[in-house]
Amino acid sequence: MSTLRKPIVTEKATALNEKGQYAFEVERNANKVQIKKDIEQLYGVTVTGISTIRTQGKLKSKFTKGGAVSGRRASIKKAIVTVKEGDVIDFYSGI
Numbered sequence: 001m002s003t004l005r006k007p008i009v010t011e012k013a014t015a016l017n018e019k020g021q022y023a024f025e026v027e028r029n030a031n032k033v034q035i036k037k038d039i040e041q042l043y044g045v046t047v048t049g050i051s052t053i054r055t056q057g058k059l060k061s062k063f064t065k066g067g068a069v070s071g072r073r074a075s076i077k078k079a080i081v082t083v084k085e086g087d088v089i090d091f092y093s094g095i
Contacts, residue, residue: 004038004042008024020083021081024079026079028077030077035081043089047084048082049081051079053078053079057075058073060072
């Protein structure tokens with residue numbers, strides 16, 4: 001099973017692409033060795049570095065007729081992957 005969930009395509013993450021860095025949402029229990037192996041196998045690139053970030057889910061609340069309802073978004077783990085110079089990951093090739 002792959003440790004990668006989905007690529008993160010935001011303005012900030014897209015700006016990193018010019019430096020050869022790509023952002024992915026990964027499984028919470030994935031380590032850097034597993035992430036590197038999956039990215040190299042899936043995209044056919046050479047990974048030179050990985051940084052991981054664990055983010056706490058945002059606290060959310062809304063007010064309804066029945067009163068205030070509060071909850072939390074899911075916590076996620078992100079991986080910022082640096083690939084070898086000249087390698088490119090194309091997220092939009094299957095569209």
